[in-house]
Amino acid sequence: MTDPAVPGEAARPAAVLWDMDGTLVDTEPYWIDTEFEIAERHGGTWSRAHALNLVGNDLLESGRYIREHMGIDLPPEHIVEELLDGVVARVEQEVPWRPGAVEMLAALTAAGTPCGLVTMSYERFVAPILSQLPPETFRVIVTGDKVEFGKPHPEPYLTAAAALGVAPADCLAIEDSNTGAKSAESAGCLVLVVENHVPVLATQRRIFRDSLVDLDVGEVWAEQG
Template sequence: MTSTVPVTSTRTGGGAGEGSALQAVFLDMDGTLVDTEGFWWDAEVEVFADLGHRLDEAWRDVVVGGPMTRSAGYLIEATGADITVDELTVLLNTRFEERIGRDVPLMPGAERLLAELAAHSVPTALVSASHRRIIDRIVRSLGPHHFRLTVAGDEVARTKPHPDPYLVAASGLGADPARCAVVEDTATGVAAAEAAGCRVVAVPSVAPIAAAPGRVVVDSLEAVDLAFLRGLI
C-alpha cells in the first residue's frame, strides 16, 4: 500500500508564489480543518459502553490526536475490555463514519484558508493519523481539488508523533521540510511536524499547546492566511 495518495492530477503551476520561501503547506484534518475531535471521543465512549465499560473524561487528553492503535491500546488497557486492538479499530472507524454522516462540520476559517491556498496554487497536503477510509470520506466533503496528496495514518510505518507522515508529504511534493508550514491542533501532531523539521502553527482544539521556537500558537484558523504562513519560513 502506498503512503501517499494523490487526489487530483489536474492542477498545475508551481509553488507558493514568486519569491516566496514557502514551498508547501501541510494540514492536519481532525480538529484542524474539521470539527471532529469530539466525534472521535463520542465514538470511543459509545463503543466502550457497548462493551460494558465507562471511559474516564480525563483519558480524553491522552488519546486525542494520536494514532488509532495507540488510542485503542491505551483504552483497552485502562478499561480491561476483552477486545483486540484490530477489533476495536474497526468498531471505532465504523462508529465515527456513522457520526459524520453526509456532512462534516468545518472549523472556523478552514474553508477560507483552503480557498486561498488553492487560488494561489500553493502545494497543499492533508496529513492525518486517521485511516484511509476516514480521510477519503472527509476529503469528498472538503473538496479533493484542495489537496495535491493525502497521507493516512494506516499507510505509514510510523504515524504521528513520529515525523514520517510529514517527511512522506514533503517528499511527495518535492519540498524541503524546512520550507514547509504545518497547521496542527494537538501536541502529538505538533511533535511530528517539528521532528520532520517543519515550521508549525498550532491551533489547539482539546488540550493547550505552549508556544516554542519555530512554533506559533493561535486561537483559531481565522488568524491564519497565506501571508501568515509565508512569514513562518
C-alpha cells in the same frame, strides 16, 4: 525556500501540510462519543481525561490505550474498527469544519500553494470528508494506515513533503495537538498551532493563532526566526 528578496513576492511556504481531526474538521467530539459507546457496549469504563489523552495519536496506539484503560478484552485492531464505524457514520451525516479552514484552503489553491493532508485517521474515515471539498484540494494525502510510524514520529510529515517534492523546512504544518506538532517539528516543518480541545506546548518552531479565520499564511511564515 522562497526567496524573500524577490521583488513584489512575499515569502511563503512551498507547501502547507494540514492535520485533519481538530484542525481541518472538529471531529474530536465524534471520536469521544464513540469511545464512550464502546465502553458501554463492552462493559468498560472511560473518562473524558482518557479521551483527551488520545488526541492526535496513531489509531492503533489509541486502540492499545483503550484496551488497557477502558478494561475491555478486545484486540486493538478490533477496537480501531469499532471506532471508525462510529465516526464514519457521524461524519457521513455532517462534516464539522473548523472556522476558516475551507476558506483558507480555497485561498491557498488560488495562490498556487500545494496542500497535503497528514492525518492519523484511516482512509475510510478521510474519504467522506474529502468528498465535500473540490477535487485535488490536497495533492498528497497521508493517512495513518499508510505509514509504519504514526505521529508523534516524523514519518507522516516527511512522507507528505517527499511526495510533494519539497523540503520539510520549506513547509508550514497546521496542527492542534502536541502529538501532531511534535511530528511536524521533528520532520523539520514550521508549525502553525491553532489549539482546540487540548493545550499545546510552546517551542521555537511553533507559531500560535486563535483561529484560521482570515489568516494570512505569508504573515505567519514571515514570523519564523
